[in-house]
Amino acid sequence: MKYEKIKSILLTVLVALSIFLTWNLWTYQPEYDVIESTEAFDVSIGDERKELELIQPYKVFYHDEEQITGSPNEKEIDKVLEQMSSWRLTDAKDISSQYSQSEIENLVHSPGRIELVFPDSLPLSSYNKVIKFDEENLPRTTFNRLIFDLDGKKGDKGIVYFVLYGEEDRKYVVECKVDEEKMDSFQTMFVQRALYNENFRNYFAFKANSRKTLLLPVKDGDYYSIKFSTELLEAADFLEALFKKPVNVRKNSTDLEEIYKDSSSLMKVNTNVNSLSFVNPGVDPDRNMSEELLVQNSIAFVNGHGGWTDNFKLFSVSPEESKIEYRMFLENFPVFSDTAGTTEITQIWGTDTIHKYQRPYFKLENDYSMFSKPNKVRIPSGYTVQQALEENKMINLEFVEDIAIGYKLTRDMNFPDRLLYDLTPSWYYKYSGNWLRLPLEELEGL
Structure with missing residues (x-):
């Protein structure tokens, strides 16, 4: 009888211990540093812009x-x-x-x-x-x-x-x-x-598909790859601008990112590629938001914290996703990157509030080409681009929506102690809503 009683007590203790450990596992959160801030203040990270400058x-x-x-x-x-x-x-x-x-x-x-x-x-x-x-x-x-x-x-x-x-x-x-x-x-x-x-320059008409005729330059053109130094932005500024109560925000850091969170919002700064992402997980995208309201809200939101740090222009509006994108431009050519959030400001909207906000965590500073010889790049004619697209069996021309010269942004790792970026001109084409680079090396033989 005594043995059965001890066995019951031991079983009860084990069950209680299991429940306790399971609860700790479910509710575990990493250690966050408390952000030292007592009140929110007006933030101006860069500039405010008017519709005429953006659209x-x-x-x-x-x-x-x-x-x-x-x-x-x-x-x-x-x-x-x-x-x-x-x-x-x-x-x-x-x-x-x-x-x-x-x-x-x-x-x-x-x-x-x-x-x-x-x-x-x-x-x-x-x-x-x-x-x-x-x-x-x-x-x-x-x-x-x-x-x-x-x-x-x-x-x-x-x-x-x-x-x-x-x-x-x-x-x-x-x-x-x-x-x-x-x-x-x-x-x-x-x-x-x-x-x-x-x-x-002179252009010719390329009947890309049954819906659209695109205009492309008749001749080759010379452009230059441009090197820029950059300035990193301050996480504290975005913290004050984006969180309702910055005093409640806690911080956690890893080798690749800094994480800021409160009870409802999360902000990640990717220190590897220098992009920032802010999200309200409890806010669902508003699939019924009109294009007009999407444009109005997005401009007012970035103006609210002076978030225009480079020459950004409205580049894509997708009301079915409640998504809008402002892309970086250089010399009126769009700038692209292989890494999301480094050349575009993207917003996804919920009802009356932001759901997700992704953007570069740096701004271009000085043209660094004075310290190195500019690299001239010969951009092939539109005829070469047309031939490349028509001969590529992986491309269905019915889905080609636009063709344009753009700059590709890449980090210059020859200067590891400095944050330098190369912007190299190339041909790009818009395919089923996505902009893809047409590598110049594939055009050389055409």
Whole structure:
């Protein structure tokens, strides 16, 4: 009897010990250092930006009777936007039903057109803060081309079109009118530069697929690989800007990252590739957020902590994912990297609050090329790019959405004691929503 009693007590102790150990395992958290902070304060990590600086085209073309000229030059595009800033567009009207896909193609690429190309589709209402419209309630459409019809006149008014071009399941055409004198003045200024200025090159039309014609340069071009020094940003600034109560945040460090967390939010600083990620796990992405609200919220959010540290521009809007991306630009060419979060500011939004925020943890400082000889890079012509894409059996041209020159950002490990990056020009193509590099070494034999 005594033996049975001892056995029962021992079994009870073992069960209790097992429950205790299981509970400790489930509730274990690594040791976090308490962040010494007593109150939140206003933070300005970099700069605030206006819509005009962030929502911009990245190519401009002139369609003449005999040739197509174009330029990605930022100064040329700024001249167009500056002249438009004095315009007031009137009589905005959705005339999408009047156009088939093929007719939209003719509208965009016919002679007598100036074409501004945007990296992705944008809500027309968001552009109301960039250019003046008379109407308060604009058509609820999106666009990726701004077309100036130099030959079309309606009475004493010039015609401008906002067009969604090249998408499989959507098409939009919004017609607007502008004072004829302003259009004539704009035409005189622009056409002369497009035909005779060295910033413009000759382009040809590449019918990439059944939906879209892409414009590519006729000749090779010389560009330079550029080396930049960088400045790391301060984790404390993001801590104060992103967490509701910084005093409750705890820190844990590993060899590759710093982790900051409170009861509802988590921020990771990847010290290996110098990117930052902030997430509210309890906030679900808002799949019903409009493109207009996505643009508005994203700009206000980054402006709230002065988070524009380099030349970023709106590059991708995906309302079905409640996701928006602002990409780093250099000399008006997009900058890409093999590592997510090093060349783009990405946001995913929940209802009225941010779900995820990913961005570079550094900013470009000084052009370091003065300390080393610049490396000239010959970029092949558009004909070479066309041939490479057509001959690649792994590429279905129906999914090629855009082609552009961009810079690839890579860390220069020849200077391990300094944070230096090389930005090397190359061809890129947008394939099923993703931008991929077309390696120059594969184009040399073509």
